[in-house]
Amino acid sequence: WEQSHVAVRKVSRRSVSKERWVETLVVADSKMVEYHGSDHVESYILTIMNMVTGLFHDPSIGNAIHIVLVRLILFEEEEQGLKIVHHADKTLASFCKWQKSVNPKSDINPTHHDVAVLLTRKDICAGMNRPCETLGLSHLSGMCQPHRSCNINEDSGLPLAFTIAHELGHSFGIQHDGKENDCEPIGKRPYIMSRQLQYDPTPLTWSQCSKEYITRFLDRGWGFCLDDIPQKKVLKSPIIAPGVIYDVHHQCQLQYGSNATFCEDVDNLCQTLWCSVKGSCRSKLDAAADGTRCGENKWCFSGECITVGKTPEAIHGGWGVWSSWSHCTRTCGAGVQSAERPCDNPEPQFGGDYCTGERKRYRMCNISPCRKGLPTFRQMQCSEFDTVPYQNEFYHWVPVYNTANPCELHCRPIDGHFSEKMLDAVTDGTPCFEGRHSRDICINGMCKVLGMFACFFLYNFKKLQENGMYLQLQFISLNWGFVSCTPLKPDRFFAFNIFGSKSRTWCLVETTLAPCTELGIVCPKSWNHTKMQLEGTSRSYLFHPFTESCSSFDIFHIFFLKTSSDGNSTFLIGHWHTLSEDFLF
Incomplete structure (x- = not known):
């Protein structure tokens, strides 16, 4: 799959944070519908999915990911072709095959989904056809693969949201914390991708390892199906805290059955939810849901009992400063340096948007050949x-x-x-x-792919004087092949003459200026004067390729200039870059 699908997709040379929309199908089996009731199961599922969305909006994930419910299927009886049994692996295989068969192939179909989520009251178990402690199962790195982008989840009350988020994390290529990584939460509160669902009064977050896994997955282009915005209004409920919808008694019933009630004599409700089951108090050590009443005019929020209505406003993230360039990965033979910037100015909080844009960039370093005879x-x-x-x-x-x-x-x-x-x-x-x-x-x-590559930028020019035209507005940038191009900075502009003889000096003007040339054009100190040839009528010119030097960085250009009757011009610049230590990608 990777070879036949990933290789043909454009790969960015920078790590860019951009919004992703995970169009989600949720399927509830007949046991779910029977347990919650046909009149209430939809509201319950929408509440759960709102919680899942909130977990993927947590800034610790390091990406702008939206979980979008585009289709909800509720079974009131067993579905032909879908076999749900205790054996989790067999159930997952059956569900993945079934969901692919009901998924419209066209991505523009409003009911097309990127991932399918099965919710069941069946007590599932990985590898065995009997009940056990397994809560969910999915394919690792299955996102955007139609036959593998699916998971199954056992209903356990409101904590079901954490199970779904955990399994979706696996679909994004996230490994368990502590498995082949250094994110085992020893002596610390657990993360969403801990091996076992562990409850904690403070909100669960994503570990640094989870952030790195999902970012790598997206940067490699494996989340290509998540770039399109959903085609229609998505299924969602008003953003109401789950504890407002389900009081403590109902939360206990969701976990322990219809006969469970809340243990009234237990303190610190917002820290730990205790339920009375057959006359004794039991707890899974999870906190009561946000919005749960914890006193007169008070409710639980993030493990604390605060005044009702006092929920913090969303804070949208902003980019911080770029780091210094890292050490070169090689001492010879062309290594790589990287620089990155955090989304911490400010850091998004309380459901605020994560930063979008370039977050990591790379450049070549130590490109001189290595001595012969050294190991590769x-x-x-x-x-x-x-x-x-x-x-x-x-x-x-x-x-x-x-x-x-x-x-x-x-x-x-x-x-x-x-x-x-x-x-x-x-x-x-x-x-x-x-x-x-x-x-x-x-x-x-x-x-x-290094060596030669091409960038194209389209600029607008406005005629400012009789003898010249100057850059007025950067219009658009286009990439060709495996290329990510950086447009010119706002403090740079082009100046050139289009009258007189056919050959004229052209140069790039920067904020650091050198003396004027004999033609009256101001050139920067670091750039050589170059010649270009103009052809065509007075309204359209083709600028032939030429070379200009800047340190060891050679750039070849092709120019197309079209002047309109009002004196404004459109200027298309094509860049062919050759490899150098200044090569930024």
Whole structure:
């Protein structure tokens, strides 16, 4: 799947935060409808999905993700072709096959979904056809794959929202905290992606590892189906705190059954919800839902009992300052440096929007060739595992190239006949394929096409004087191929003459100026004067390619100028860049 679908999609050379819309189908089985009642089950599900949306709006996830309910199916009897049993794996397989069959293929269909969520009262169990403690199951990195973008969830009351968010996290490629990462919440409150659903009075958030997993997933282009805005008004209920809709008695019944009630003699309701079940108080150690009454004119909010109505207003996020460039990943042979900026000026809070725009950028560094005879960069990365035992043995590892996923690190013992994937991604700056003349390298786990590339910018010009035209308004920018282009900064503008002889000096004018040329055009100190050839009528010109030098950075340009009768002009500039240490992508 990855080779046939991802490779043909445009890959950004920067990490860009942009809004994503996860169009969601929710299916409730007959046991759900029977338990909650046909008159109340829809309201319950909408409340749950509002909570899920809130979890994905938490700033700790590091992305602007909207969970959008586009279709809700309620079964009042068993559905033919959908088999829901205790065995979670079999149920997931059946549901994934069924949901694909009911999903319109066209993405513009208003009922088309990106992910399908099954809610069931069946006590499911991973790997066994009997009840156990399993709460949900999904495919890892299944988002946007029609046959794998699906999950099943066991109803457990309002905490069902955390189960759904957890399983959706897996669909985004998020691993459990503590599995092959350093985010095990030892001695700390749990995260949404903890191995087991653990309750805590403070709101659950996403770990730093979860943020990195989902950002990597999106930056690699695997969330391509989430870019379109839903085609119609989505299904949602008014944003009402769940504790307002379901009082403490109802919350206990959702967890323990219709005979459960709230334990009246227990303090700190907003910290821990205690329920009376068959005469004894029991708790899953979760807090009462936000909006639950906790005293006269008071309700619970984020684990605290506060005055009713005093909920903080949403604070939308803003970008902070760019970090310094990181250390170069290589000392020779073309490494990579990165810089990033946080969404903390201010940090979004209370449901505020997460920042959108460029969050991480890369540039080349140390591009001089390495000395002959040195191990390749990929060989060096494999050799780091020589001191790590593999099945109680030590091996000398050498690289194996995987054409389908060239930026994964695969290694084999030098005298062995098997290979292992050691890392999901090689170090930035590693060549995608050894021995090729191509200068393609791996950045953030993706093979980036370097060397020549093209950018096009369309500008508007306004005639300001008889002898020249100057940049008035930046109009649009277009990318070609695997390219992300940076338009000129506002403090730069173009100046050129279009009268007299056919050859005229042209230059880029910056805030730092040099003396005027013989033609009266002011040029920056760091740019050489260049010549361009004009052809055509007085209203349309083709500027032939030419080269200008700026340090070691060569840029080739093609210009198209069209002048309207009112003196305004449209100016299209094409850039062909060659690789240099200043190369920013």
